[in-house]
Amino acid sequence: MLSRTAECLYWMARNMERAENTARLLDVSLQMSLLHGGGSAELMVPLDVTGQTESYRERYGEPMAEAVLRALAIDADNPASIFNCIRYARENARVVRGKITSEMWEQLNATWLEMREWARRDLDAATASALLDWVKERSHLFRGVTYGTILRNDAFHFSRLGTFIERADNTARILNVKFKQIKDSEPVSENILDYYQWAALLRSVSAFEAYRDIYRDRITPQRVAELLILRPDVPRSLRAAFDEISQILPNIEGNTGHPAKRLAAELKARLTYGHIDDIFAEGLQRYLDHFIADTTQLGFAIHRSYLEAA
Secondary structure (H helix, E strand, O other), rough: OOOHHHHHHHHHHHHHHHHHHHHHHHHHHHHHHHHOOOOOHHHHHHHHOOOOOOHHHHOOOOHHHHHHHHHHHHHOOOOOOOOOHHHHHHHHHOOOOOOHHHHHHHHHHHHHHHHHHHHOOOOOOOHHHHHHHHHHHHHHHHHHHHHHHOOHHHHHHHHHHHHHHHHHHHHHHHHHHOOOOOOOOOOOOOOOOOOOHHHHHHHHOHHHHHHHHHHHHOOOHHHHHHHHHOOOOOOOOOOHHHHHHHHHHHHHOOOOOOOHHHHHHHHHHHHHHHOOHHHHHHHHHHHHHHHHHHHHHHHHHHHHHOOOOO
């Protein structure tokens, strides 16, 4: 497969996953800000996770709910907005229409056309909730139609690779930002943050029900970290993402990609044999900082091995 084609497939899927992740984070943060009387701390979370705090302040000033929503959801001048993530996904799909199914193209094209209509509307609390639910639904549809219609060849593998690299990076960043509110020396107990904050974090990655099924009683930071880092049966955990990535890379045709495969295997082994007590002994923030840096390096290795023209 040509590197240009692989790159478009990879970023098509990655941008759709990014749009969904941003929608999830915005939805939970806006609800939490309302719960806390419009406080700005929760509104800063999606800006910090997506690395847009400085650019937001330059354009909008202090974080306000409507401004944060506009900046991250429909601002055409923000390269990382949901609006542009969907636009980039559709543009990449257009380039590789011959490599994807007609159902995939029609789904992405319809999503983009409807996203433009959303961007023309005035967003308030009610319409914002509908928009964010719609983004999550369209992302689910895209993954479903991809999994259900495309041949299991390199086009499928690069699309899945983009999804799980983006998911791992996003989950690690959400955890990192939320846990930075806790001092490393502070005792780990249920009193560190209130129930609603931890529940919101779990809901932002669709893991609240999973937590209740596994642990049943009170929510603690250590259990939340264990669930979202080490559990292989939680779809948005780091372990689950790297289980997928480690299966995808060897299935890509050709003999290239040894650095990417080696780094992915190292990260998977670290997650497979890691223990939450050791992670907290090292310092959770330090662990997540290293993990995010390693995931970024893996992204670079994938680009060098598969996506850059020879």
